[in-house]
Amino acid sequence: MIESAGNDIIDLAAINTERTKEQRFYTKFITGTETSLYSSPPLAALPFEFFVWMLWSIKESVYKFMQRHQPDLVFSPSKIVITQIAPSVNSLLTVPELIVEALGFSNRNVYNSKITFDTEVFYANTMITAGYIYTVANDQNNFDHLYWGVQQIPQSDxxxxxxxxxxxxxxxxxxxxxxxxxxxxxxxxxxxxxxxxxxxxxxxxxxxxxxxxxxxxxxxxxx
Amino acid sequence: MTRQEILTELKKVLSPYTLEKEALANIDESTNLITDLKINSANLVDIIIDAESKYNIEIDYDAADKMVNVGGCIDVIEEKTNQQI
Structure with missing residues (x-):
């Protein structure tokens, strides 16, 4: 186990929905095999732009996890490959709370994914609400020892x-x-x-x- | 196009994504897009797409990886525009 942490958040109000759906945009960091993950029925129910930004947040979280131990590592999202995503049973979009903090993700609706980067394997849990997409990455598929939190703030500068x-x-x-x-x-x-x-x-x-x-x-x- | 000319044009590409206008006015090749210009990483793909449109070039995965600082952006734009000649 590597002692590290990696998380990423996407404010859905700050994304450009139309641009996200353009092929020339998402193919800059999502490979063909990753795009095909979207065809599985539970994931296909998500708006495509949410799927794209979920993949981005997973890749960025894994990068941050790795970067702590490899300071010179360059973020190459296409090389961090998501091989599977198991959607939560209940994927209804909930209204985001002003503040949410927890240890682990038990009893939460998450998308659990498996990622490969070079020869290493990573896992991530992603929560999707109507306001944001939030991902935490780890090098084992157990998040019980991870503290995490998401908070809304009044200014965005x-x-x-x-x-x-x-x-x-x-x-x-x-x-x-x-x-x-x-x-x-x-x-x-x-x-x-x-x-x-x-x-x-x-x-x-x-x-x-x-x-x-x-x-x-x-x-x-x-x- | 010289590197200085590309740098001047690059400021216009980066401008919508940074509030650090003073830092943007004073960029040099070592300026890092994220740590110096406070550009959110979620906008890095936007910058690549905007640079593609502006210079009528195509920036592939490997080239995009170099666009973390201003010098890297100029390298990529210079290389890709030269390929067109």
Missing amino acids: PSSQSREVRKFVLNKLASVIDKGNLSIVKNQAGCPILFSGTAMVNQPISLAHHGYYVAYAFPKNGI
Whole structure:
């Protein structure tokens, strides 16, 4: 097991629906075999643009998971290949809550996917609401030890997103980690690193933001 | 087209996707689209599509991977436009 974290969020109000459906757009990161996943009946019930952005968020989450250990890794979405997606039983689109946080995904409607990247295998859980698409990736198909959260924010500019996502995750970390004066600094590769005072804390975290949503994921094991 | 000319035009391609107007005005080849211009990664494909339309080129998977910083974008646009000549 790799000690890492990877998550990604897509604000559905911030996507360009028409452009997403254009072949020249989605074929930039979705391969032919991945497109064929959409033909399975439960997935085909999703709007196509949701399917496209689900795949994007899965690929980006896996990339973030890997990047913590390979700082020079370039995001090549076409090389992160989604081989299967098992849809949730009940895929009705729910109205997003202002804030949702949990440990694991039990009793939640998720799309569970399997991904290959080079010789490695990854798994992801994706939640799709009427407001956002949210994915958490892992290197085993067990998410019970992963804390995650999604929050709506009042402003969508990058500095607000950055401030709000830090506040959101630090608030959660402060409640589950026995260290004070927590802060987050991004390393040169853009990976968030947790500090307690001036000491680096061995706790992988993943941050995400898009439009009016911010999100975090981190494993319990590192605490 | 020189690299400087491409860079000047590239600013127009990037402009709709960044609020960091001062950083955009001062970009150089090392400027990173995500960390320096605060462009959301969800817009990277938009930038590739817009660059394709602007220069009438086709940017494939491998080329798209290089478009993480301004220098990489210029490399790809330069290479693809030269292929047309």
